[in-house]
Amino acid sequence: MITDRRAVRAPFLHADQPARGDAGALIRRLEQFDALEGEARNALERIAGTASSVAARTDLIREGEAPEGIFILLDGMACRSKLRRGGPRQITAYLIPGDFCDLDLALRPRMDHTVSTISTCRVAHLDFASIQQLAVEAGSLVQTMRRATLVDDAILREWLLNVGARSAIQRIAHLFCELLTRFRAVGLAQGDSYELPISQLDLADTTGLSTVHVNRTLQDLRRQGLIEFRSRSLMIRNLPRLQALGEFDPSYLARWGPPSPPD
Amino acid sequence: MITDRRAVRAPFLHADQPARGDAGALIRRLEQFDALEGEARNALERIAGTASSVAARTDLIREGEAPEGIFILLDGMACRSKLRRGGPRQITAYLIPGDFCDLDLALRPRMDHTVSTISTCRVAHLDFASIQQLAVEAGSLVQTMRRATLVDDAILREWLLNVGARSAIQRIAHLFCELLTRFRAVGLAQGDSYELPISQLDLADTTGLSTVHVNRTLQDLRRQGLIEFRSRSLMIRNLPRLQALGEFDPSYLARWGPPSPPD
DNA sequence: CGAACTTTTGATATCACTCAAGGGACGTGG
DNA sequence: CCACGTCCCTTGAGTGATATCAAAAGTTCG
Known part of the structure; x- marks a missing residue:
């Protein structure tokens, strides 16, 4: 911090x-x-x-x-x-x-x-x-x-929603999913992996958490088999589950959003 | 919530x-x-x-x-x-x-x-x-x-900084200061007071807190003599202290920011 | 090969959440 | 005008997620 x-x-x-x-x-x-x-x-x-x-x-x-x-x-x-x-x-x-x-x-x-x-x-x-x-x-x-x-x-x-309304593990999951989508869009992802040269301190300053808690949360994500994050490189092991966990819906990033939700 | x-x-x-x-x-x-x-x-x-x-x-x-x-x-x-x-x-x-x-x-x-x-x-x-x-x-x-x-x-x-990095009481203090500045700018503040027709639930949804905690935090602000907030109307009793508490610096709202900070 | 940073671990503290329920305030319909 | 529903605010008690403090282990790099 x-x-x-x-x-x-x-x-x-x-x-x-x-x-x-x-x-x-x-x-x-x-x-x-x-x-x-x-x-x-x-x-x-x-x-x-x-x-x-x-x-x-x-x-x-x-x-x-x-x-x-x-x-x-x-x-x-x-x-x-x-x-x-x-x-x-x-x-x-x-x-x-x-x-x-x-x-x-x-x-x-x-x-x-x-x-x-x-x-x-x-x-x-x-x-x-x-x-x-x-x-x-x-x-x-x-x-x-x-x-x-x-x-x-x-x-x-x-991000405001993420930090304001989601748990630690969700915040990080959501962020990783967002970045995957963005890296993919510019051709810089390899499958479900991408270079992510940020430190855990950066991650803490992004998500509004302490570094210690970020560290433990990352371990949790690893233990669940959702990600690997080593040597400045992120590998998502189970994208569907990571997305579900982070409540990730990419429509805010897209040129075309999905059809209006049923009402 | x-x-x-x-x-x-x-x-x-x-x-x-x-x-x-x-x-x-x-x-x-x-x-x-x-x-x-x-x-x-x-x-x-x-x-x-x-x-x-x-x-x-x-x-x-x-x-x-x-x-x-x-x-x-x-x-x-x-x-x-x-x-x-x-x-x-x-x-x-x-x-x-x-x-x-x-x-x-x-x-x-x-x-x-x-x-x-x-x-x-x-x-x-x-x-x-x-x-x-x-x-x-x-x-x-x-x-x-x-x-x-x-x-x-x-x-x-x-706001992202507010929710990501400040305590409950600071978040609310900061928000109240921001709104005062904005209401003043359009001529809708009376001194340090303004109409604020939001509920404590709205405040909770804004600051990423629970309604219960918002309620207690507001009581705290009242007890400290910083604000009165009743019947959809906010009266700031001690603006300097509220600003200090919320670390409020209005330059992000202004047409001209302050001079560059010393380097 | 030591300095600086980063990651990890353990132990403890605390802020804020949840659940539960009571008490206003306000509007609506009988 | 009273009875009732619906918000909204308030309070209490107990819990839990996340912070803090401290220090060790691993990395990077000049």
Whole structure:
């Protein structure tokens, strides 16, 4: 829960590693929401080409700072978090490849939260001028990105439900199911497994639990044969049961929700 | 926690009560974010003029349904909520006069949550065509509304922190401080007091606590001389202490955050 | 090969939940 | 105007889930 491990501020995003432009995850993610025209794809490839590598545990932007554009995550894992003064931090979102932050943040003068890398990441940065240019060149792309942002909001609401209304084991089960769905959507899951480079402390800060209890809860999940979670890699052993346990229903992540519930 | 009290679906928003167009709260709220041109004000007055009255405990739109426009709340109080199957609901937001829902929801085919009135409300409905028309007539207005929406996101993150990382008494203290700030911003607070037509069950569903514990926590707050909460009305007796207790910092609600924290 | 972090374990404490029931308040129908 | 139902608030007693404290064992990495 203690988070004195004060992350280093990203000095600046200069491409210390040229980074081949791999817009794959980004394109896959956006295609969930709308078909992408060739022009849009080109723009995305171009943006991805400007990405640079950022070390693990680095702040991309901090609470209170003025945003200067948006970040697009192409590889690795990052998170948004808020700090309780003197207390634990709360992780409010995970960013996985293809995710980006704060399309409309140009409209806000200060960040209300911090965005940090968790593992080593490849990150592209788009300043506001480029976004506006993009809106002109490939108008529907910005609309598609906005659509994706709405899913982020839905995730946030689901997390609030998770933390506010579910038990420890359910919270973790639900989170693991959500991440599987999201990693799959960008082609980064192998079957029911995926790389998950987060620590148990991160998990605690996400679910509102103590690290000790997270640890015991993970053991419980293992003992039930539902998961394996070792060396930054999660293997779901029994997805149906994990989903049932976590009450996971992926419709909040999807482009199309299921038909209205019978009433 | 049980929420079988299945709210009635709004039959349709026909103006059974002509409702004078009082756009006051809406204008005040939007002016927090940007100056409004005369044209924009006229548009808002016109919209407010179409508002109708909706009974308490009525669903405006339900989880799974397709949105058909946005709702603008002119009077009364409403909330967004999600239902855990077989379990308690989680309230994910309160709407107060001047708030509206889901500007960009045209971009999503299904609601991931339900919006319901809490008290009797006056609600205006804007369909997508009208929004587009508005974007043409008063383009900056839509931008201003988007800005307001970003505050809603910030509130959601703050709530997640609240529920995930604070004690029962802090959660409630924080919520009461937030609502005071918001009611003040639209001119609906009298000093440190405001009308708060929510039940202790609502409060429990908001904070992730049981009703019993909410009740005891409220008594604790009363005993400490911090609040009075009776007959749907909240009076804060000692705002500084309540803020300190809840670790309330209003910057997430503001147009301008405070200067960057020392680094 | 030691420093720093992460995971794990044990023991104890406590905050918040559950169950159960009584007492208002309010509205509705007889 | 009383009787009754239905919420909503309140109280008590007992329980349980999760936190805290402390320390050992395992990892990672320079």
